[in-house]
Amino acid sequence: MVVLSKQTTERYSYIRNCNKTSTLSTIPVVDLSKPEAKALIVKACEEFGFFKVINHGVPIEAILKLESEAINFFSLPHNQKEKAGPPNPFGYGNKKIGVNGDVGWVEYLLLKNNQDYNSMRLSSVFGQNTDKFSVLNEYMCAVRKMGCEILELMAEGLNIEEKNVFSKLLMDKESDSVFRLNHYPPCPEMALDNKSDEKLVGFGEHTDPQIISLMRSNNTSGLQICLKDRSWVAVPPDYNSFFINVGDSLQVMSNGRFRSVRHRVLANGSDSRLSMIYFGGPPLSQKIAPLSCLMKGNEESLYKEFTWFDYKKSAYASRLADNRLGHFERFAAS
Ligand SMILES: C=C1C[C@]23C[C@@]1(O)CC[C@H]2[C@@]12CC[C@H](O)[C@@](C)(C(=O)O1)[C@H]2[C@@H]3C(=O)O
Ligand SMILES: O=C(O)CCC(=O)C(=O)O
Ligand SMILES: [Fe+2]
Numbered sequence: 001m002v003v004l005s006k007q008t009t010e011r012y013s014y015i016r017n018c019n020k021t022s023t024l025s026t027i028p029v030v031d032l033s034k035p036e037a038k039a040l041i042v043k044a045c046e047e048f049g050f051f052k053v054i055n056h057g058v059p060i061e062a063i064l065k066l067e068s069e070a071i072n073f074f075s076l077p078h079n080q081k082e083k084a085g086p087p088n089p090f091g092y093g094n095k096k097i098g099v100n101g102d103v104g105w106v107e108y109l110l111l112k113n114n115q116d117y118n119s120m121r122l123s124s125v126f127g128q129n130t131d132k133f134s135v136l137n138e139y140m141c142a143v144r145k146m147g148c149e150i151l152e153l154m155a156e157g158l159n160i161e162e163k164n165v166f167s168k169l170l171m172d173k174e175s176d177s178v179f180r181l182n183h184y185p186p187c188p189e190m191a192l193d194n195k196s197d198e199k200l201v202g203f204g205e206h207t208d209p210q211i212i213s214l215m216r217s218n219n220t221s222g223l224q225i226c227l228k229d230r231s232w233v234a235v236p237p238d239y240n241s242f243f244i245n246v247g248d249s250l251q252v253m254s255n256g257r258f259r260s261v262r263h264r265v266l267a268n269g270s271d272s273r274l275s276m277i278y279f280g281g282p283p284l285s286q287k288i289a290p291l292s293c294l295m296k297g298n299e300e301s302l303y304k305e306f307t308w309f310d311y312k313k314s315a316y317a318s319r320l321a322d323n324r325l326g327h328f329e330r331f332a333a334s
Contacts, residue, residue: 063216
């Protein structure tokens with residue numbers, strides 16, 4: 001299933017000096033069943049804004065069923081998938097990411113949490129009332145439950161009395177969470193020239209605007225994260241773990257103590273990559289501001305006041321690589 005032509009590839013970005021990129025061997029691993037999980041989560045959010053979890057409690061059957069549905073969907077002929085598009089903002093998308101000119105070697109399905117999928121264009125591909133929607137719901141509920149458990153451990157690790165201070169935002173029935181399936185086909189151009197030090201960008205560098213992103217992928221490499229010293233490191237794939245990103249909103253709620261991690265995906269010459277990501281977001285009306293219980297002494301907020309609605313509106317008007325929080329900083333660097 002390769003639907004990209006040479007003409008379109010010319011508009012893609014490439015990353016040079018890829019052979020010099022190191023692999024992150026020290027990626028924090030948090031075993032959710034262990035008592036030290038809370039402290040490890042806090043440390044990882046401060047240092048990397050990124051970690052992986054094991055013993056996550058998401059049933060393997062739910063994962064495998066959805067993965068198999070996703071493979072079936074992305075294997076459909078192009079014109080059939082297009083019936084579920086364009087993503088405005090939900091639906092099937094191919095190459096174009098967002099509406100501001102970003103392009104990547106990727107096709108995807110963007111779905112809303114708690115969506116009535118039957119009323120979406122998805123039903124023009126899947127038909128009405130199919131089991132596929134219950135597979136999707138089962139997976140999303142299990143992943144959201146894991147996300148809430150992580151957020152509650154995080155609150156405990158931060159010594160916050162209100163254990164559900166973060167998780168209640170994902171549990172709210174108005175929660176503005178999003179679910180995304182990304183498929184990165186193998187890139188034939190790269191397979192032909194596997195000695196090249198240049199790699200095609202699958203999903204360009206960015207931070208996620210929400211609170212937390214809960215990601216699982218198949219066994220194909222490609223994900224990279226940016227460290228504090230601005231170097232990029234490759235994250236080895238791990239079929240059995242979930243990868244967790246701190247999003248911009250959590251960076252603000254922790255008054256910059258936690259890092260919203262910059263990340264990107266590079267295309268692969270021979271294997272396709274499939275990732276499934278739950279972006280846990282708050283209700284639109286939610287004020288996003290540093291938690292007063294985390295402010296020490298006369299510590300000031302680093303950010304202006306805004307709601308998730310304000311931030312989302314501004315984020316969706318930005319390019320992928322933009323520093324979206326920049327507009328909301330109170331002490332912006334001159
Ligand atoms: C270029 C864009 C795509 C994006 C909306 C935006 O204008 C900037 C943020 C992008 C992002 C990154 C994380 C998630 O994949 C996403 C769904 C989100 O909430 O913000 C995407 C948006 C998108 O693909 O529509
Ligand atoms: O597909 C991936 O592995 C990550 C994609 C991503 O960062 C995103 O969709 O926001
Ligand atoms: Fe992302």
